[in-house]
Amino acid sequence: MPISPNQGSTGGGFAATLTGTGLTGATVVRFGTKPATITASSPTSVSVVAPSGAGVVDATVTTPAGTSNPVPFYYVLPPVVLDVSPSSGPVAGGATVTVTGRGLATATSVLFGGTAVTPTVLSDSELTAVSPAHAAGEVALAVVALGGSATAAGAFGFVAAPTVTGFSPVTGLxxxxxxxxxxxxxxxxxxxVTFGAVPATFAVLSDTRVAAVAPAQAPGTVTIALTTTGGSDTAPGVFLYLL
Structure with missing residues (x-):
């Protein structure tokens, strides 16, 4: 007599169906010692709302003719989200976000605000998800698994592409x-931040200013480009390495 699903949250409250024969007049369905709420029954199936529980328990159906053979049911702990990296991505979507935590093996979706995406589960402690397109701003990020759901401590930010308007000075050695x-x-x-193709050391001062240290380069002109989690942009003009 199979049960579907055969695992669920320790908090209970989810639907499950047991199928078999001779189930007419089912009076009690138990998960371990706890009774479930019967919502529908027929000679070949019984649908229930499962009670809370923990570990592996035997699910049984009792009818006027007796009690069925037990089938194992697995209670799953709710997931825990410990870290989300990166914590922001472009409004166009497409960022690969890594979520680490516990109880992630049965994850079925990752919610970016109200938008659900299907994750790639790497292990019980790690999964990845590709961020969807979304308007600029912050949203809650949550993982939904068979054991329940968990929301990250911090919000996930959808970031518009940057605009670089200028830089100073325009020359260096x-x-x-x-x-x-x-x-x-x-x-x-x-x-x-890059000067030509060479990465530069930088510090973010505000949403409108970044300080960068020009790297060593041969004399000549290069463009300065800046990349954020929202995209990239090239500054107008060129930076001149003096002779």
């Missing part, structure tokens, strides 16, 4: 080391 002030909008989630 080939040895590098020039401190360059980059201005624009949407810069608070900056993840990288």
């Amino acid at each position: 080939p040895a590098g080391g020039t401190l360059v002030d980059i201005t624009g909008t949407g810069l608070s989630t900056t993840t990288g």
Whole structure:
């Protein structure tokens, strides 16, 4: 006599169906010692709302003719979300987000606000999900699993692409080391600054300012590009490495 599903949340309250023969007039369905609420029955199936429980229990059906053979049912602990990385992504979606925690093996969906996506479960402690397109702003991120759901402690941010409006000074020495002030909008989630193809050390000062240290380069001109979790943009003009 199979039961479907054969696992569920320790908190109970979910629907389950036992199928078999000779189930006419089912009076009691038990999960271990606890009775379930019968919602529908027929000679070949009994639908119930499962009670709370823990571990592995025997599910049985009792009819006027007797009690069925037991079938195992597995209670699953609710998931726990410990970390979400990155904690923001572009409004266009497409960011691969890694969620770590516990009880993630049975995850069926990840909710970005009200939008559900199907995760890739890597282990009981890790899964990934690709963020959907969403308007700029912060939303709750939650993992839904057979054991229940869990919401991350911090919000997930959907970030518009940055706009770089300028930088100063516009020249530096080939040895590098020039401190360059980059201005624009949407810069608070900056993840990288490049001078030409060379990465630069940087510090985010605000949503409108990033300070970067020009790396060593041969004399000549290069463009400055800035990347955030929302996308990337290239500053107008060029930076000149003096002879």
